[in-house]
Amino acid sequence: MSPxxxxxLVLGxxxxxGRYVAEDLRLRGFTVTTVARHYAASQKTSADDLEMPIMATTADDLTRLMVERKSEMVVNCLGVLQDGAGTDTTAVxxxxxxxxxxxxxxxTQPVQLVHISIPGAAGSDDTAFSKxxxxxxxxIADAGLGSTILRPGFVxxxxAYGGSALVRALAATPFADLPSDLACRQFQPVAVDDxxxxxxxxxxxxxxxxHVWDLMQSEPVTLGMVVDHYRIFFGTHRGMRIRLPGFLLDLAAKLGDAVALLRWTxxxxxxxxxxxxxxxxGDPVPWIAATGIAPQTLAQMVNRRSATIQDKWFARLFLLKPMIFVSLVLFWIVSGLIALFVSYDAAAGILSAHHFPPAxxxxxxxxxxxxxxxTGVLIAFRRTSAAGLIWGILASLGYMFGAALLTPDLWIEPLGALVKTGPAIILMLVALAMLDNR
Known part of the structure; x- marks a missing residue:
């Protein structure tokens, strides 16, 4: 049967x-146009991957795009988690x-709409995201169009981005466990393949x-069970763990909200x-009955293959990434503050002792x-972080080579300040390597 x-047309x-669906449909022989505000270089694999300011488009712009591309179906995968700098849940x-x-x-031609939403009853919506x-x-329900709302569970x-990456990172950590109220929370997963x-x-x-379909496995699953399956995947399921207190997560969330103002996610x-x-x-029965798709179980989703070294490195480094960037921001800002306000005379004295002109x-x-x-401020903001890291590396190399020419005795001073600049450069290179989110 021909399709x-x-x-x-895939939005987002x-x-x-959105990325997985587009690639899957292309492999099945469909003609797929994707639209996003920005693609990573590795994501833009086709001339039909279009970059455009999607939120700034008008209804007429979208109509022209569908007509030009002769789109017969639109899959809307756009979504943002939280209001903040550059994001607006109501607008999106x-x-x-x-x-x-x-x-x-x-x-002029009929266009089907497939819309990606979230599970849950309307009465339980407490966040701007869910509302x-x-x-x-x-x-969509009031529009009178041929449309399907898909409500995937935990994908x-x-x-892995965002929450899915966080679950993997927690599972790869050998000593930490979820707070008890989260571990027992029902958390129905679905494979992105489904x-x-x-x-x-x-x-x-x-x-x-x-139609509105909940997409998830039928058997009850908790968030703790999801983490436990990933622990088996990573080989970290043995040993004692400390259950994190709930207030620690709340504190981390407040810090995350603050960091989001700097355009990080x-x-x-x-x-x-x-x-x-x-x-x-949710209730996946109507979806299963309509499509005949048998959803994969949690064990099939997570443990159908063994973890690769790439899986392990990503999960272990995921929680270290914010620590690396915070430490570099503090390193540069605090070192500048100390030299300017706390130890100005000592810093100036080093130059005077090596016969720099007093002026x-x-x-x-x-x-x-x-x-x-x-440099620290540049690293702190997501849009300028790469420039700040590169400049920090160049500045550090300049300090090292300048000292080698003008003040070589600083290389052998007891605290080894210049010697320690080398590891700082390596840490900035690591931060550059980890900067991508997609």
């Missing part, structure tokens, strides 16, 4: 679900969905009415913790201190 819908093509979930529905209605997701569902995929298979099924069969934020405490539940001692001391602090 009912052959030309597919750089995300966990509710307002954009309204524009998309208007755009679909304006096309605006539900607003979008109501808009397990080869890639999400992609469902969308492929809709491409084959279509949907002339409106930490996995531990207030909304993430609130959604974890709500749990992930240059003050400007050089102040200038290098300000440069150090500026």
């Amino acid at each position: 009912r819908y052959q030309k597919i 093509g750089s995300g966990l679900i 979930h509710r307002d954009f969905t309204a524009k998309l529905l208007a755009a679909i209605k304006a096309t 605006t997701k539900r607003d979008a569902e109501r808009l 397990i995929a080869p890639a 999400v992609a298979s469902t969308i492929a099924w809709l491409c084959e069969h279509g949907n002339d009415t409106h 930490p996995p531990v934020r207030s909304t993430a913790i609130a959604e974890l405490r709500r749990g992930v539940t 240059l001692v003050g400007p050089i001391t102040v200038g290098t201190s300000l440069m150090d602090m500026a």
